[in-house]
Amino acid sequence: MSDHERGGTDGGGRRVRVLLADDEHLIRGALAALLALENDLLVVAEAASGPEALAMARAHRPDVAVLDLQMPGKDGVAVATELRAGLPACATMIVTGHGRPGHLKRALAAGVRGFVPKTVSAQRLAEIIRTVHAGNRYVDPELAADAISAGDSPLTAREAELLELAADGAPIAEIAARAALAPGTVRNYLSSAAAKLSAENRHAAVRVARERGWL
Amino acid sequence: MSDHERGGTDGGGRRVRVLLADDEHLIRGALAALLALENDLLVVAEAASGPEALAMARAHRPDVAVLDLQMPGKDGVAVATELRAGLPACATMIVTGHGRPGHLKRALAAGVRGFVPKTVSAQRLAEIIRTVHAGNRYVDPELAADAISAGDSPLTAREAELLELAADGAPIAEIAARAALAPGTVRNYLSSAAAKLSAENRHAAVRVARERGWL
DNA sequence: GAGCGCACGTGACAAATGTCAACCGGCCCA
DNA sequence: TGGGCCGGTTGACATTTGTCACGTGCGCTC
Numbered sequence: 183m184s185d186h187e188r189g190g191t192d193g194g195g196r197r198v199r200v201l202l203a204d205d206e207h208l209i210r211g212a213l214a215a216l217l218a219l220e221n222d223l224l225v226v227a228e229a230a231s232g233p234e235a236l237a238m239a240r241a242h243r244p245d246v247a248v249l250d251l252q253m254p255g256k257d258g259v260a261v262a263t264e265l266r267a268g269l270p271a272c273a274t275m276i277v278t279g280h281g282r283p284g285h286l287k288r289a290l291a292a293g294v295r296g297f298v299p300k301t302v303s304a305q306r307l308a309e310i311i312r313t314v315h316a317g318n319r320y321v322d323p324e325l326a327a328d329a330i331s332a333g334d335s336p337l338t339a340r341e342a343e344l345l346e347l348a349a350d351g352a353p354i355a356e357i358a359a360r361a362a363l364a365p366g367t368v369r370n371y372l373s374s375a376a377a378k379l380s381a382e383n384r385h386a387a388v389r390v391a392r393e394r395g396w397l
Numbered sequence: 398m399s400d401h402e403r404g405g406t407d408g409g410g411r412r413v414r415v416l417l418a419d420d421e422h423l424i425r426g427a428l429a430a431l432l433a434l435e436n437d438l439l440v441v442a443e444a445a446s447g448p449e450a451l452a453m454a455r456a457h458r459p460d461v462a463v464l465d466l467q468m469p470g471k472d473g474v475a476v477a478t479e480l481r482a483g484l485p486a487c488a489t490m491i492v493t494g495h496g497r498p499g500h501l502k503r504a505l506a507a508g509v510r511g512f513v514p515k516t517v518s519a520q521r522l523a524e525i526i527r528t529v530h531a532g533n534r535y536v537d538p539e540l541a542a543d544a545i546s547a548g549d550s551p552l553t554a555r556e557a558e559l560l561e562l563a564a565d566g567a568p569i570a571e572i573a574a575r576a577a578l579a580p581g582t583v584r585n586y587l588s589s590a591a592a593k594l595s596a597e598n599r600h601a602a603v604r605v606a607r608e609r610g611w612l
Numbered sequence: 613g614a615g616c617g618c619a620c621g622t623g624a625c626a627a628a629t630g631t632c633a634a635c636c637g638g639c640c641c642a
Numbered sequence: 643t644g645g646g647c648c649g650g651t652t653g654a655c656a657t658t659t660g661t662c663a664c665g666t667g668c669g670c671t672c
Binding site for chain 4: 338339340363364366367370371383
Binding site for chain 2: 658659660661662
C-alpha cells in the first residue's frame with residue numbers, strides 16, 4: 183500500500199503523523215490528498231482493512247489513526263481497541279458514514295478520542311485531527327445528542343444475546359439449539375426484549391435495537 | 398499527481414462538465430479536489446441530496462452526473478430516472494459503497510451508463526467519467542458478475558410489494574390493512590415469496606431479498 | 613374455442629410464536 | 643437472618659403465522 187512518508191523536511195516543528203484506514207480506495211485516496219494540503223499533517227500510511235491497519239500502525243507508529251467504522255476483517259472500534267493496547271501513544275478516531283448511537287458508546291469505551299460522521303468537511307476533519315492529537319476529545323454534536331437521547335440499552339445481556347441470534351430471522355427452535363436453552367426460555371427473552379423496545383415482535387425488535395446501536 | 402497529458406485533443410476545447418452528488422461532504426469535497434486535478438474534467442456543481450442534485454442539474458446542465466446510490470430524499474437511481482427525462486443530454490453514473498446486484502439492474506433499467514463501487518481509485522473514476530461521457534457504458538466487473546449470478550428476481554410484483562410492506566416487521570394484520578387484502582391472502586404471498594427465496598419465514602425472506610437487491 | 617399455465621385471492625387447519633404465571637438462586641439492605 | 647428485588651429459567655395457554663387445497667380470471671397455444 184502507499185507509503186507517503188517523506189524524510190525529515192518538515193520545516194518548522196514535527197508534523198502530526200496520520201494513519202488512514204478505509205476500505206473505499208476512492209475516499210481514502212481523496213482524503214489523503216486533502217489532508218496533504220495541510221502543512222502540519224502528514225499521512226504516513228494507508229490501509230484498506232482492519233488487520234492491515236494494525237500492521238501499518240505497528241510499522242509506521244503514527245500519532246493519530248483515522249479509522250473507518252466499517253471495514254473488512256476488523257471494524258474500526260476493534261482496531262482502536264488493539265491499538266490502545268499495542269501502541270498507546272497513538273490517538274485513535276473513528277469516521278463513519280451513518281453513525282449509530284451505540285457505536286459511539288462502544289467507541290468511547292474503547293478509548294477512541296474522536297468520532298465524526300463523513301458529512302464533515304475536510305477542513306473540519308483536519309482541525310479535529312489536531313484536537314485529538316493534542317490529547318482532547320471531539321464528538322460530533324449531533325451524534326452525541328442522538329446517543330444521549332437514545333440512552334443506555336434497557337436490554338439485559340441475555341436478551342441482547344438472544345436478539346443477536348434472532349437477527350437473521352432464524353426460527354425459535356434453532357435459536358434455542360444455538361443458545362442451549364429451552365424454546366420457551368428463548369421466547370420469553372425475546373418477548374421481553376420486544377416489550378422493552380416497544381416492538382410488535384422480535385423481528386421489529388431487532389430492527390429497533392440495530393437502529394439504536396444496541397445490538 | 399502527474400501532469401499526464403490528458404486526451405490533449407480539445408486544446409482550448411470544452412471540458413467535461415461534471416455534477417457530483419453525495420451526502421457525505423467529506424467524500425464529495427475530496428472527490429471534487431481529485432477530479433479537479435484532471436485537465437479535461439470540470440466539477441460544475443455539487444449536491445448533498447437527491448432533490449438538490451436535480452435542482453443543480455437543471456441549473457448547471459452538466460455533461461455527466463456522478464450520483465451516490467444512497468442519498469437523503471431520493472436515491473441515485475431515482476435521480477437518474479428523472480434526469481433521463483428532464484435532461485437527456487446528461488449522462489448519469491452511480492457510485493456506491495456496497496453495491497447489491499439488484500441495484501445494478503435497476504440502475505441500468507433507468508438508463509444509467511456507469512456503475513462503480515467506491516473501492517476504485519480516483520484515477521480510474523476519471524477514466525470512467527470520460528468513458529461514460531463518450532457515450533459508452535462501464536460496469537464494475539465484480540458487480541456485474543454478482544448481478545449475473547444472482548439473476549432475476551423470482552418474485553411476482555405482488556409478492557415483492559407485500560415483502561416490502563413486511564420489511565419493518567409489521568404483523569400480518571397491519572400489512573393486510575395497508576394492502577387492502579384479506580390476512581389469509583397476505584400470508585399466502587409472503588409464504589410463497591419465502592419459499593422462492595428458500596427462507597424460513599417472511600423476515601428471513603426480507604433479508605435475502607435485500608441482499609440480492611430484489612427489494 | 614378448449615386446454616393449459618400462471619398469478620391472484622381466500623379460508624381451514626396445523627405449527628410456530630408471544631403472553632402469562634410461576635419457581636429458583638443470587639444480591640442488597642434492614 | 644430474613645425479606646424484597648432482579649435476572650434467569652421453564653411450561654401451559656392463546657394468538658399469530660405458515661401451509662395447504664381450492665376457486666377465479668387472464669393470456670397463451672394448439
